[in-house]
Amino acid sequence: MSHTLGVRQAQKQKTRRALLDAALGLLEGQSLSSLGLREVTRAVGVAPTAFYRHFRSTADLGVALVEEALGSLHPTIRTTVSTTGDSEERIARAVELIADHVDAHPAHVRFIARERHGGVQPVREAIREQLARFAGEVGEALAEDPVSAGWSEDDRLMLAQLYVDQMLVTASLFLEALEAGTEAEAGPRKREQERERVTRLATRQLRLIGIGRRHWLDGPAGDGLAAS
Amino acid sequence: MSHTLGVRQAQKQKTRRALLDAALGLLEGQSLSSLGLREVTRAVGVAPTAFYRHFRSTADLGVALVEEALGSLHPTIRTTVSTTGDSEERIARAVELIADHVDAHPAHVRFIARERHGGVQPVREAIREQLARFAGEVGEALAEDPVSAGWSEDDRLMLAQLYVDQMLVTASLFLEALEAGTEAEAGPRKREQERERVTRLATRQLRLIGIGRRHWLDGPAGDGLAAS
DNA sequence: AATTCCGGAGAACAGTTGTTAACTGCATGG
DNA sequence: CCATGCAGTTAACAACTGTTCTCCGGAATT
Structure with a gap:
């Protein structure tokens, strides 16, 4: 070999x-x-x-960068989603994993966030494809979770997409927090603060989604509250 | 005058x-x-x-475009969020409003999606500012909704940000659906299909978030289900 | 040991870019 | 009615771009 x-x-x-x-x-x-x-x-x-x-061309190089930035991430995501434990712990672990990934590969994260809707079609396509794979894999992982027992595959996929998009939004926020500490004299003090703020925000957003997930099958009339 | x-x-x-x-x-x-x-x-x-x-410079022009694309959207968003009615109806109305806006101003939507994380800092800043205003306004509107009674302002803002991001994700999906019908011979047949698919997806995602919202204050131990 | 292969260098191409300067014509305000 | 202001023009600049063709040196193959 x-x-x-x-x-x-x-x-x-x-x-x-x-x-x-x-x-x-x-x-x-x-x-x-x-x-x-x-x-x-x-x-x-x-x-x-x-x-x-x-x-x-540079577009070709861009596609290669997409592969490099997202291709090796599939196992990580899979194991993160299908990890066991308390719901709170899983959320905390996921958010921490995102934060660490942004710390380790900020340029990759910025590249994906920037070119996902960027001006180069083949690159957009490559990113779309990778994210669709992510969503599919998360959807499969959800199928093996008792919380999503009885869900249609359609519903599992819609939640998976919500998770993937939320992951990107959070990563982008962590990136901004990272850059907030590189602005001249602001120092690593503010960077730490910002990082903590984003962590709390993302954690609570995931928590709310998790709650919605647990009550998804409560029945269309089971919400007991009319809005206004 | x-x-x-x-x-x-x-x-x-x-x-x-x-x-x-x-x-x-x-x-x-x-x-x-x-x-x-x-x-x-x-x-x-x-x-x-x-x-x-x-x-x-062209960056300057970009900032002007941001103002044009988002500046006039504040009243629309405000009235949409604080509209009364059944939760399902409000979701349907919001999704339809996004779809119509993308139909009416596709170039504006693409511009915002593209430059939000684009390579021109002043433009990123301008977009960030407008979106922060949106989040603030949605947060205020939530304060007047009985469903969010008893929520801290922090929690209201985290939900508002979730809504704003979800709005952008949905708009971007509608834009892709629009472009799917402009690909050579694919015809407006597929466009219609894609539009319907995105509508269903966005509706259910908002529904799930809404459910999480209604059970947000049920208490930290009130979820009755352990995850796996 | 002789030959092929191939990653990289070098030079030249037509075309593009942002920015400067000095101008022209016309609506405006006195 | 005349003088000023100012949106838009013309011309020129140095610097940059992607792409082609020809060439070189050394590893790989035979």
């Missing part, structure tokens, strides 16, 4: 990595649709034409 | 409008950070330098 890959392909993948990393760095201050091919190669210290040996 | 504005300023606002409209059109296929000043003026049929008579 893995026969150490040869000096040739090793170097190739090395500059490929350099291109991806440089692009990700440059994308902190702009969107993909304005990222120039030359800009990337210049940052790496390589000739513009070398770019074509790895990607057809 | 309004003394017919003079021929001079009338013409100025006319080209200003043309610039804004042309930019909005061009932004359907790219993001603001890649929108060129010359590109806009060329689309209008005006000299590049004329741009400076109206905006300092």
Whole structure:
């Protein structure tokens, strides 16, 4: 099997990595649709034409970045959702997991949030596809949870999508909190505060959704309260 | 009062409008950070330098677009949230209102979704500010709703933010549904189907949130079910 | 050991970009 | 009616873009 890959392909993948990393760095201050091919190669210290040996265009590179940012996340999400324990504990663990992920890979998170609705169609498509996979997997995990016993698959999927979107919203908030501490002199003091604020907010939002989930099958007339 | 504005300023606002409209059109296929000043003026049929008579930069134009897209939406949202009636009816009305707004102003919706996390900081800021105002107003409206009686302001605001984010997610889905019917031969048949699908999805998600809302104060141990 | 393969370099292309300066014509206010 | 103000024009600038073609050197294959 893995026969150490040869000096040739090793170097190739090395500059490929350099291109991806440089692009990700440059994308902190702009969107993909304005990222120039030359800009990337210049940052790496390589000739513009070398770019074509790895990607057809910057859009192509963007799709590769999507794979890198979301592709390896599927097992993590699966195990997080289908973990056992008290409802409160599971929420706390999920929120903490999101916060840690944003801390570890802020550029990836920013890239996904930015390009999900960005100006490059193939990239939007790639993100949509990955998120749909997430929703499908969360939906499957919900099927094995007694709280969702008796739910139709349609309902499980609508909740799964709610969870996935909520995850993205929360990740984006954590990212903003991270950046709030990088604003000149504001210092890591405010960053900590903001992080705590987002944690509390996301936790309570997930809690409310969880409550709605537990009473979903109480019956259409079982809510006992008319609104106003 | 309004003394017919003079021929001079009338013409100025006319080209200003043309610039804004042309930019909005061009932004359907790219993001603001890649929108060129010359590109806009060329689309209008005006000299590049004329741009400076109206905006300092394309970022400036973007901020103006944010105002235009969200500024006039505050009264609509306020009345929608604090409308009376059955919970189901209110949800249906809200979803329909979102769908109609996307139909009427698709370019505005796409712009906001795209630039909310886009590469131009002042525009992100402007959007964040408007959405925060929305959340605040929804929070106030919730205070006058008996369903949220006894809620802390903090809790009202966390629900309001959940509603606002959910509104944006739903609007974005309706926009995708709209575009699904513009893909070559797919025809308005699929568009209608997709629109119905999104309507059903958003309705049930709001329903679940509403259920969670009604049971929010049932007490921390009142959920009667342990999760797995 | 000789030959093929291929990642990267170099130079050149036509076209684009934002910004400056000095101008023109016309509605406006005195 | 004349002088001012100002939206829009014209021309030019240096810098940048994506893409093509030709070439080089060294690893990979035979």
